[in-house]
Amino acid sequence: MGEEIEHLIRLLSKVPGLGPRSARRAALHLVCRKDALLVPLVKSLHEVLEKVSVCPQCGNIDSVSPCGICSNRGRDAAVLCVVESVGDLWALERAGAVSGRYHVLGGTLSAFHGVGPEELGISRLHRRAAVDEVREVILAMNATMEGQATAHYITEVLGDCGVSVSRLAHGVPVGGELDYLDEGTLSAAVRSRRPFSEDVT
Amino acid sequence: MGEEIEHLIRLLSKVPGLGPRSARRAALHLVCRKDALLVPLVKSLHEVLEKVSVCPQCGNIDSVSPCGICSNRGRDAAVLCVVESVGDLWALERAGAVSGRYHVLGGTLSAFHGVGPEELGISRLHRRAAVDEVREVILAMNATMEGQATAHYITEVLGDCGVSVSRLAHGVPVGGELDYLDEGTLSAAVRSRRPFSEDVT
Numbered sequence A, B: 001m002g003e004e005i006e007h008l009i010r011l012l013s014k015v016p017g018l019g020p021r022s023a024r025r026a027a028l029h030l031v032c033r034k035d036a037l038l039v040p041l042v043k044s045l046h047e048v049l050e051k052v053s054v055c056p057q058c059g060n061i062d063s064v065s066p067c068g069i070c071s072n073r074g075r076d077a078a079v080l081c082v083v084e085s086v087g088d089l090w091a092l093e094r095a096g097a098v099s100g101r102y103h104v105l106g107g108t109l110s111a112f113h114g115v116g117p118e119e120l121g122i123s124r125l126h127r128r129a130a131v132d133e134v135r136e137v138i139l140a141m142n143a144t145m146e147g148q149a150t151a152h153y154i155t156e157v158l159g160d161c162g163v164s165v166s167r168l169a170h171g172v173p174v175g176g177e178l179d180y181l182d183e184g185t186l187s188a189a190v191r192s193r194r195p196f197s198e199d200v201t
Helices: A003-012 A020-032 A034-051 A086-095 A122-129 A145-160 A183-191 B003-012 B020-032 B034-051 B086-095 B122-129 B145-160 B183-191
Strands: A079-083 A101-104 A136-140 A164-167 B079-083 B101-104 B136-140 B164-167
Touching: A003 A020, A003 B034, A020 A034, A020 B034, A020 B086, A034 B003, A034 B020, A034 B034, A079 A086, A079 A122, A086 A101, A086 B020, A122 A145, A136 A145, A145 A164, B003 B020, B020 B034, B079 B086, B079 B122, B086 B101, B122 B145, B136 B145, B145 B164
Parallel strands: A079 A101, A079 A136, A136 A164, B079 B101, B079 B136, B136 B164
Antiparallel strands: none
């Protein structure tokens, strides 16, 4: 099949979602659709390579620097939402759930993987949170052990910043069926129950 | 996130194996690993775009033309193996199962999709099979309705070529468990049973 294609298959198999087998299928698909897909894809990847960079303020990824969210004066400067990854930031943006700005950690604390506060740049977060404008820090970590441990650590670190620190609510996912949920989620949902009259959606 | 990334996500979601959600993850992964993955991938796609083409003889895809298999004098010129797609050709090559050369149809006959003998280039296959050297045509279509209908049609067309036409054996996949196989496969495997002393692997 030619070493060029084999090399492409090896690279494609490193893309998340594609294994060795599906990378082969993807490569074949690309070669068979040169004009419809391969040429536009090369062009698009080139543009991303040239233009897209990490925002020096929040860690988001965008084609402008600082990113569109950091430079948007319409966003609430009083709220800083801390997330583990850019993917989480995008998910919250799709939900339109955060009025403020973000801070991307790029991971969680992990003694096992040698990720400490310096690796996550917690001191940079502290500096951002200590700015007068900022009133609330929302910790939107994943509901995993690592995510929650990181959230606890950050809460302690931000103790002297004069901000209120909140975390995302645990509960039943909207559209979720109780029968399929784990005990931890169910008991959290019962503990955090709200008056029926309140608008919680 | 910038229109460049959105455009890339749209293109990536057209790659088989990636849906809208995994395309987003893949784009993010690429942007976060510019030097390790994005740059090599752009280079590799560029090389494939420049060098790789469809073999004018058999329909295989390779960086040389005619392809490495067609130009390999060590291959048995008496055997022509007909496959539906380049992916099937690669699968047979990985198995090292075919000593001869190939002919890629690029699909199956389908009245519903308007694919007739002209679209599949059956007359080109007929010309190749009619060459003196060719003694056997192996029909390696998929064991689907469309594949088998196409195989039947080709068998008829090649009737005047003076070649023996064979098809792949149906049976129990090597490593397969009987309990998980469908009735059609099991009865085919019993009908085509072989003396135990024969080496069938």
